[in-house]
Amino acid sequence: MGGPANFETRLRCFSAVYFDRGDRKKINELNYGGKILLPNSVLDQLVRLNIQYPMLFKITNRAVQRVTHCGVLEFLAEEGKCYLPSWMMDHLHLDEGAQVSIQYVNLPSATYAKFKPMSTDFLQISNPRAMLEVELRKFACLTKNDIIAVEYNDQVLRFKVIEVKPSNAVTIIECDMNVEFDAPEGYVEPDYKKKTEMPEAPIEKLVKPAEPFAGQGYRLDGKVPKKSRTPLVSATEEDKVVTELLELVPNNDYKPGSLIFPRYNYKNRKTLEHELNEKQNGSGAAFKPFEGTGYTTRTKR
Template identity: 45%
Template sequence: MFGGFPGNFGGHSGTFENQYRCYSVAFIDKPHLEDGDKVILPPSALDRLASLRIDYPMLFEVWNDSAQKSSHCGVLEFIAEEGRIYMPSWVMENLLLGEGDLVRLKSATLAKGTYVKLQPHTSDFLDISNPKAVLEKTLRNFSCLTAGDTFRMNYNNKRYYIDVVESKPSQAICIIETDCEVDFAPPLDYVEPVYKKPEASTPVVSKPAAVAKESEVIEEEEPTFRAFVGGGNRLDGKTVEFQAPPPPRASSTESSSSSASAAPKKTAGKIVFGGPLRKPGEAKAPVAKKEAPKEETSEEPKFVAFKGKGNRLR
């Protein structure tokens, strides 16, 4: 075990502080510890903690002095080899620690958390049917949360990384036996949907009063008469296809009058048909009168009653 800090192990200081070589929990075949923030310390740490006036639950501040990084964690068991500490791999990633690096551990007292704001890294976290229930179950394995840390959550054989954006009432809070309000920020890869603006409608131009009245007068005028124009109904209920009638034709009298008017006018004069030509001064030849045809009379026999032949019965 690496040497501790002088003056930190007395019964009156009430502070535990020591250095250890850190390793991930995979070295002791406890992968379930990856779903929380608890570490495993050697038995000597329990003896020293018991002699000090340490507040429960036991919480610690973890420091990487070389990278000036710090976080907080709880403790689960005291079964590690002397001089070693086993912690979840995501805690080592936050502190920029490698296997076997030195880490400084110090006891801490944290206030009960009242508010925490979390931000998932990817949008697939939103695809979980009930993310609140899954997160509550995961945080049962946690003792504390520190703003600026990134913890890992495993669900359905998939890993989700979540940032601790903000915490109240302090930068680091204890979440054991407390009612803490949880808020979510949009995922880091979330893209706002693009909304298209609706196209501007053409403005309706109002007509002047005079123009409106003229249009009303034109609409009120009766249309010209067209024969055989209208709708009809079929007996079988089918729709009737409307065919426009042909344009009206001019009547024969109209055509004759139009042709007569179009023909050139002739000079007036007398024309005699059927008479022989005669020289001037000759008398007119007598014209034979035609006799009227005689009417042919045909005498029909007169009807005489009871003038006929008969036959006897015997």
């Protein structure tokens, strides 16, 4: 670091809220950014020196040897004073009115930066990369291990600068910078390996279905009712017939690209019932209607 000009001064620092000559918009711009307010005398000294723009400064709290870098928002501070964002005061461990060293520096342009959100509220933002790109326009520098603060939708979000390249302190003005995010502070990765195991259903015994109207019928005239006609095909035999019909022999010699239309010897239900009826009646002669002897009421003459 360093530059062609050698400028350093010591000023008393105060938080942005103590700047009484600015409106709320000006205070928020100062408080949620990376630039400070300096007195006009600093500008007079800088213009006499061979400085490079933009103006970048290194701020040091010599009492605890804490350092960060910043730009300048405006030269509106009173003589002997400077106004810093609240996050910068916290990072440097500064009290109101404490003295800091402000030194002009020249920093390389950033090529890479990695941020760590300090709360899980960051996960509620639909497009965090675009949000941070807009908010970083209020900053001039990034320093490794700084915890910066931005305001988004009336909510203060804090980010720790995990890493910056090509140096530990870089300028982000008019640069092409790749941005990455680390997991937020306090975030717990969900365990997708745990799956809810469903208990196996108990095996229940097969219950015989109820047979409706299984009792004996009675007639009003006292006569014995005729027995119901037995079905031609029982349920067991019918299932056997269906099973036999479904048994198809696969063609293991099939070759792709050819179609074969085999003809199967299918029988309709009526034919099957007739064959089963004959099988139940045995090998006797087939039934022939009107085969008995005929009679007449008149005698032959």
